[in-house]
Amino acid sequence: MRHSRLSLWVSGVSRGFRGWRFAAFSLTLLLAYNLFVLVVLFAPAPNAEVGEFADNFRQWCFGYEKGGANIHYVINYFVGPILLGGVVLGVWGRQLLEAARRKTRAFVQPVAGALLVAVLAGAALVAMSPPRAEAAPDKIPDFPADVLRTARKPEPFVLVNQAGQEFRLIDWRERVVLITGHYSHCNKT
Numbered sequence: 001m002r003h004s005r006l007s008l009w010v011s012g013v014s015r016g017f018r019g020w021r022f023a024a025f026s027l028t029l030l031l032a033y034n035l036f037v038l039v040v041l042f043a044p045a046p047n048a049e050v051g052e053f054a055d056n057f058r059q060w061c062f063g064y065e066k067g068g069a070n071i072h073y074v075i076n077y078f079v080g081p082i083l084l085g086g087v088v089l090g091v092w093g094r095q096l097l098e099a100a101r102r103k104t105r106a107f108v109q110p111v112a113g114a115l116l117v118a119v120l121a122g123a124a125l126v127a128m129s130p131p132r133a134e135a136a137p138d139k140i141p142d143f144p145a146d147v148l149r150t151a152r153k154p155e156p157f158v159l160v161n162q163a164g165q166e167f168r169l170i171d172w173r174e175r176v177v178l179i180t181g182h183y184s185h186c187n188k189t
Helices: 005-016 019-042 048-062 071-102 104-128
Strands: 158-160 166-168
Touching: 019 048, 019 071, 019 104, 048 071, 071 104
Parallel strands: none
Antiparallel strands: 158 166
């Protein structure tokens, strides 16, 4: 009976996700995730786009302000992967040790696969980052929400800005005011 290339590939992939191979893959991926978090948290960025991404990531996900991060947010980023790694070691620890004693070279495939997944995920993250908008200095951009204007007057309210100062709408009477509400969502905040 002849096997197609696809069935051989599927068989190889399914074999790779059983037993100690899955554990090696998972632990490598968890380690790559923790390294990514450390790099974003501590390392300076090599260029402006990555630097802006890292600054925003630190601010939104770690509560990073004025040289310090919220330690609780940082700990949350490490606790999940560490606990998951502990579960993987608890379930497959013996198999990993036996495989490490007998077939050290066999670790190359699951580890390389996990690193490839991590690199592809990082490349996708960079590729999905929006490019910086370069506006021509002599051109005023169009106002796209012109049709959204309404004649309804807003209720008076008070907000607190990022500097801790109160913003009262009534103080801006007879001026054009654009108010946006932004919610940044990270997996821990």
